[in-house]
Amino acid sequence: MPLSRRTLIAASLAALPALAPEARAQAEGQWRAITGDNGQPLPNTRLPGELVSEIGRLRGVTWIGPREASVTLFEFFDYNCPWCRAAARDLDDLVRANPDLRIGLINNPILSVQSAQAAKVALAVQRAGGSAATAGLYAAL
Structure with missing residues (x-):
């Protein structure tokens, strides 16, 4: 498969579940990996x-x-x-x-x-x- 921006993005997204929760949260633009009472991730960010x-x-x-x-x-x-x-x-x-x-x-x-x-x-x-x-x-x- 030729290397392109699309294949790089797809490979990066496929690797996200393998990352530790903190790294995955930061890769998704969040500050910390936080989950709600139902176990679902909660969005959060840090101000500059x-x-x-x-x-x-x-x-x-x-x-x-x-x-x-x-x-x-x-x-x-x-x-x-x-x-x-x-x-x-x-x-x-x-x-x-x-x-x-x-x-x-x-x-x-x-x-x-x-x-x-x-x-x-x-x-x-x-x-x-x-x-x-x-x-x-x-x-x-």
């Missing part, structure tokens, strides 16, 4: 370093957990996202189970005009009542 260093300086972050934590997890969310709503149910339990974890919730209203409106309401609540009040709104919505 130059963006990660800026996250902590964002204004309007809603904080859950201790101020001085050794681990900080940032969640970019949309109030109208069904997966974000499902994840929101677990955040309090996650912080309770991991006392050295701090979660930063960052509005990312991309799904609709209503998403942007909810994000504006959340920012107003945060200005008036701080992260605790906004975390309550987040849990309620």
Whole structure:
């Protein structure tokens, strides 16, 4: 068989199942090989370093957990996202189970005009009542 771009791609894809889970995940553009409760792979990526260093300086972050934590997890969310709503149910339990974890919730209203409106309401609540009040709104919505 002659060597061509098509045969190289086909050979590379055929080799993916033989790779270790971490290598296969990275080859597929993911950061880590993570599986859900059903054993299926979950997509995940890592932000470039130059963006990660800026996250902590964002204004309007809603904080859950201790101020001085050794681990900080940032969640970019949309109030109208069904997966974000499902994840929101677990955040309090996650912080309770991991006392050295701090979660930063960052509005990312991309799904609709209503998403942007909810994000504006959340920012107003945060200005008036701080992260605790906004975390309550987040849990309620």
